[in-house]
Amino acid sequence: MAIPGLHLTRIGKGNYLLEPLRSMNIRDKGLLMQEIVSHVQQGQGTHLYYDLNGLPIIDQVYYDWLDKLARTCLAVNIKMICINMQPTAAFTLSSFLTRKPVFETALGIPD
Secondary structure: OOOOOEEEEEEEOOEEEEEEOOOOOHHHHHHHHHHHHHHHHHOOOOEEEEEOOOOOOOOHHHHHHHHHHHHHHHHOOOEEEEEOOOHHHHHHHHOOOOOOOOOEEEOOOOO
16 A cells, blocks of 8 residues: 555564655645555554654644654554754653653664
8 A cells, every 4th residue: 555655664574664855735634644544553563663754843733643643653552753853853742741751762674
C-alpha cells in the first residue's frame, strides 16, 4: 500500500519505519493516520519507528500531529517511537510541552 508523502517500511518482525517526506500533508491527518495505522495493523506490527531526522524544528502543529498519531497507535496496541530527533527539534519541542509525550524517543532503531 502506497501512502502519499511518506515511506512506510517493514523492518523486522512487528517493526515498521515511517519516514516522512517533504510532501507529507498533515492537514488531512485523519485519513493519513487511518492509512498508517491500518497498514501497520495488517502486517501485525507492534512498533512504529517515526524518523524525525529531516525536521530541524518541531512546532505546535507538528507536535499535535505526532501526539494524535501516537495516541491512535496506542489505542490499537502499537508503540510509537520517534527516532533521530535533531537537538534543535528537541529544544523547540520542549519549549511548549506541558506533559510527557505519549510517544517514546530513541537515538535510533535498536539492533
